[in-house]
Amino acid sequence: MYRSNTNGELRISDVNKEVTLSGWVQKSRDKGFMIWVDLRDRYGITQLIFDEARTESSVMELAKSLGREFVIQVKGTVIERESKNSNIPTGDIEVLVKELTILNAAQLPPFTIEDDTDGGEDIRMKYRYLDIRRNPVKNSLLFRHKVAQQVRNYLSNLDFCEVETPYLIKSTPEGARDFVVPSRMNPGQFYALPQSPQTFKQLLMVGGMDRYFQIVKCFRDEDLRADRQPEFTQIDCEMAFIEQEDILNVFEGLTRHLLKEIHNIEIEKFPRMTFDEAMRSYGNDKPDIRFGMKFGELNTVAQHKDFPVFNAAELVVGIAVPGAASYTRKEIDGLIDWVKRPQVGASGMVYVKCEGNGQYKSSVDKFYDQEDLAKWAEVTGAKEGDLILVLSGPANKTRGQLSALRMELGNRMGLRKPDEFAPLWVIDFPLLEWDEESERFHAMHHPFTSPKPEDMHLLDTDPGKVRANAYDLVLNGNEIGGGSIRIHDKEMQALMFKHLGFTPEQAQDQFGFLMNAFQYGAPPHGGLAFGLDRLVAILGGQETIRDFIAFPKNNSGRDVMIDAPATIDNVQLQELSLALAKK
Numbered sequence: 001m002y003r004s005n006t007n008g009e010l011r012i013s014d015v016n017k018e019v020t021l022s023g024w025v026q027k028s029r030d031k032g033f034m035i036w037v038d039l040r041d042r043y044g045i046t047q048l049i050f051d052e053a054r055t056e057s058s059v060m061e062l063a064k065s066l067g068r069e070f071v072i073q074v075k076g077t078v079i080e081r082e083s084k085n086s087n088i089p090t091g092d093i094e095v096l097v098k099e100l101t102i103l104n105a106a107q108l109p110p111f112t113i114e115d116d117t118d119g120g121e122d123i124r125m126k127y128r129y130l131d132i133r134r135n136p137v138k139n140s141l142l143f144r145h146k147v148a149q150q151v152r153n154y155l156s157n158l159d160f161c162e163v164e165t166p167y168l169i170k171s172t173p174e175g176a177r178d179f180v181v182p183s184r185m186n187p188g189q190f191y192a193l194p195q196s197p198q199t200f201k202q203l204l205m206v207g208g209m210d211r212y213f214q215i216v217k218c219f220r221d222e223d224l225r226a227d228r229q230p231e232f233t234q235i236d237c238e239m240a241f242i243e244q245e246d247i248l249n250v251f252e253g254l255t256r257h258l259l260k261e262i263h264n265i266e267i268e269k270f271p272r273m274t275f276d277e278a279m280r281s282y283g284n285d286k287p288d289i290r291f292g293m294k295f296g297e298l299n300t301v302a303q304h305k306d307f308p309v310f311n312a313a314e315l316v317v318g319i320a321v322p323g324a325a326s327y328t329r330k331e332i333d334g335l336i337d338w339v340k341r342p343q344v345g346a347s348g349m350v351y352v353k354c355e356g357n358g359q360y361k362s363s364v365d366k367f368y369d370q371e372d373l374a375k376w377a378e379v380t381g382a383k384e385g386d387l388i389l390v391l392s393g394p395a396n397k398t399r400g401q402l403s404a405l406r407m408e409l410g411n412r413m414g415l416r417k418p419d420e421f422a423p424l425w426v427i428d429f430p431l432l433e434w435d436e437e438s439e440r441f442h443a444m445h446h447p448f449t450s451p452k453p454e455d456m457h458l459l460d461t462d463p464g465k466v467r468a469n470a471y472d473l474v475l476n477g478n479e480i481g482g483g484s485i486r487i488h489d490k491e492m493q494a495l496m497f498k499h500l501g502f503t504p505e506q507a508q509d510q511f512g513f514l515m516n517a518f519q520y521g522a523p524p525h526g527g528l529a530f531g532l533d534r535l536v537a538i539l540g541g542q543e544t545i546r547d548f549i550a551f552p553k554n555n556s557g558r559d560v561m562i563d564a565p566a567t568i569d570n571v572q573l574q575e576l577s578l579a580l581a582k583k
Ligand code: ASP
Pocket: 174, 195, 196, 197, 198, 237, 482, 483, 484, 527, 528, 529
């Protein structure tokens, strides 16, 4: 038996017990006649004491040879500590060691195994197994497990059945490139790794499994943006015989359950906002509603004077920054420079200081009088002491820029509090989205999303205006889940592919299996998927998902520990019919 107890377990009530403990040497203090060792495992730290007067000399000798991270086993007696440590649960006791076995010696680790380590990100990733011994990483993994378990419990109690779907499949379009796997047995042919189990979960509905979920890996070969992983985990769900309202209720329930279980926070009904409203009020389809600074559209109160910049603009839009009228010229210039950075791309910014006694001081006083500016204040909701910041230009672009500024100010002003949770549903997404590059419409969600019946008539005349039965769950400015009511009718699905630029042959070739299935009694169905990594990070009060993944890839999509991706040898290439022809 390696251990009778863990290192987080023993208390004052265990005094006089004979115990066996195993673990890693966190540190040791050698006072010559006495040696103290902190023994660590996943559960905590227990102090060991080797005492010349009470421990055999051979054991004393061996104890002197212990280094950091040695794996050891000890047998001894629990005794009360003379100087107690109230910082750890085992701090009232120590174990007086009688026997010591070194199970495995260890090299000095390349960084300290402490909560605040001296190791940088790269070295920690290279030795991730050592990093996992540290409390912050270990606790993140335990936290993730807890969230996943709560999800499983909640959904299982509602009759959801977890079904595994295959990883070696054919492309499922979710808007990214596929990772592909060559088939040895079928030369020249490839599997694709799923971008999501979308088509399979729909087929499960056709199969009658009317409530499905799966905590599942998905793979998307995207140009990596910060904090994206090429493989990530979804809580993937689908239901049959439901309407949008049913889905929103079930998964609002799940989210509420998680917030309650994990943070003891009770949130009543989640607010709902249409995509249109989100874009108009926050310039963003995943607004962080923990703070205000809602957009005020100023066209009608700013395009009646001789200010050519505003007059030429499709949209003039502003926000009121609370208490920022006191900003110095330099601070305001700093903000103007910030929005002019290429990443944001504004060409300039107008400001209005709402000073005392209804007085306004603006950068466009030449064009606008106090009465005009008072109207701007009204539209943006600015109060005395606030600073109005105004951008103008093409509507979508300008909204995006102001949204970036709003989030930046939210961060700088500490308004995005990690312990505050503000979920909301964004609904009524457009069905299609114009893609400048390919000059055609793409599915905004995916091609299986059903249009709203009342918008169907626009499909031929004004496709960009058709709304979908699609929804996102947003938490603190992050999209944590999204889904839709699906098409379950073959003709409708064929029509959708046509609008997405597929020829009937292409549609049949790629998605014939789904459309065929729809002919054999497909029930009305819909669902959604949560991004588990991000959900866990946000619930954990953090924004980097990497901290909650045991073995993440770096920003270039590499696993630096196992050094992947890597080349493979020629024999393997040949077996896969991938070998380059010999010169
Ligand atoms: N498959 C979708 C996604 O990965 C989610 C869904 O529509 O259920 O985003």
